[in-house]
Amino acid sequence: MEEKFKWTGTLSAPNEYPMQAYYGELIADDYQFPFSDIWGIADGGWGEPGKYGGGTDNLVKVPHTLEFTWYSLVEDKFYAGHWELDTKKITQLFNEGFSQTYFDSLKKGTYETFVIGLGPKGKLVLWLYGDGHQVEVGNFQGKEIKITQAEAYDKFKYVFEPKYREDILSDPGIVNPIISQKIKAEGYPDPNLYETFREKLNWTPKLILPAGSTLEKRNFYMANGERESTLQDNPAAALPSKKRAVPYLFYFQWKNKDGKKESSQIVFTGNPEYVKETSKISNGTFLPLDFEKTDMFKIFNEKLDKKINTDIVIDISNGSNADVYIEQNGKKYPVKQMDKYVI
Structure with a gap:
């Protein structure tokens, strides 16, 4: 059966x-x-x-x-x-x-x-x-x-009307104004990026929390569309290193030494306005519009050995002053371009 x-x-x-x-x-x-x-x-x-x-x-x-x-x-x-x-x-x-x-x-x-x-x-x-x-x-x-208006089924024929495509691409309710501004200034992203985003290496996230804190939840999003979320009962447990695409978002939730819940979200972007404005689309969790230009993406694709295990270290032991770096084979690569907050 x-x-x-x-x-x-x-x-x-x-x-x-x-x-x-x-x-x-x-x-x-x-x-x-x-x-x-x-x-x-x-x-x-x-x-x-x-x-x-x-x-x-x-x-x-x-x-x-x-x-x-x-x-x-x-x-x-x-x-x-x-x-x-x-x-x-x-x-x-x-x-x-x-x-x-x-x-x-x-x-x-x-x-x-x-x-x-x-x-x-x-x-x-x-x-x-x-x-x-x-x-x-x-x-x-x-x-x-090729599909022509004459060949299309009846309910799709409207797509071939002269101004349909122009109206859709200029509609702020469909294409967010900040996206339109970015396209006007820089052009459209290279279509091959969506294949480049699929490249993986062996990495694991390592979180350094404030003293006395206990990790409860972690969530991270990768540029290839994959996501991982876990609840954490054992604060000492680490996620295994496995092949993952380059991450663009980390979210962590923990209890501090006084038992109060705190959380931190880090999005790797050189323009925090992308996160702020486009959060209206999908709660700020989507791939940043400039991700391929960030140091996170460039380090991942240009400086790391894809055959060696790698740690992405997120140090939030000092509260809002998150420090992120990639460590491979004893060498550290600082990541500076990010939008971060701690609640």
């Missing part, structure tokens, strides 16, 4: 590259999860889960196939693909889940959402998301195709 689970789907796209679903399906033997124009514009940030569009209350098999056709507004191009999924890996992830959820250290959690990342130049990434955890389960390349 094949195993069954409860799952749904959603879309993701870079802030600077709004995308629109034309047609798509996650296909299992006993269920198909559909996508179409009714999903609207996806632009909430690379790897950021978007809105949810229903699903089934029944347990169903994992999908074995993904079909997708989408419209890239900036490029004014359509892309499409048909891909077989790694059902063995997906089933294993559903079964393993995680030993604790983000809110309850005694409750086992699992994945429940397939996040389809639509990128420029036909890039598509598939992630599994659940309760603060997100992991890549597919990386695909779509082919550019």
Whole structure:
């Protein structure tokens, strides 16, 4: 008997590259999860889960196939693909889940959402998301195709109207003004960045807390769209070193020596306004608009040996004066560009 689970789907796209679903399906033997124009514009940030569009209350098999056709507004191009999924890996992830959820250290959690990342130049990434955890389960390349207004299904014909694309890309309700300003000043990001963000090395976070404090929770986001969240019962326990992409956000929560809860969030950006203004989109958790220009990204990609274990040290023992550095093979690389706060 094949195993069954409860799952749904959603879309993701870079802030600077709004995308629109034309047609798509996650296909299992006993269920198909559909996508179409009714999903609207996806632009909430690379790897950021978007809105949810229903699903089934029944347990169903994992999908074995993904079909997708989408419209890239900036490029004014359509892309499409048909891909077989790694059902063995997906089933294993559903079964393993995680030993604790983000809110309850005694409750086992699992994945429940397939996040389809639509990128420029036909890039598509598939992630599994659940309760603060997100992991890549597919990386695909779509082919550019032609669709005309005459060929499009009736409910999609409006996309071909003369001013539709211009109106969408200039709408501040869709493209945040700070994003528009950045594009006007610097142009669009290199589409190949979304592949570069997938590069990994063996690293682990090491947190130095104020004296007498006890770590309770940690959460970190990587540029490739993956996320890890853990509750921490043992303050001395360390996360294992494993292959991870470069991180752009750390969040920690702890109890100080007096038993009061405190927390710290650090986002690696050279422009804190990106975090402040675009928090209206997704609570400030998405990939910063300038991340590829930060010292965190540059150190990770240009100065480190990808074959050697690495520590990313976050020293918040002095409260708001967070000190971050990367340590590899006895050498320290300070990270200066960040937006940080302690509550």
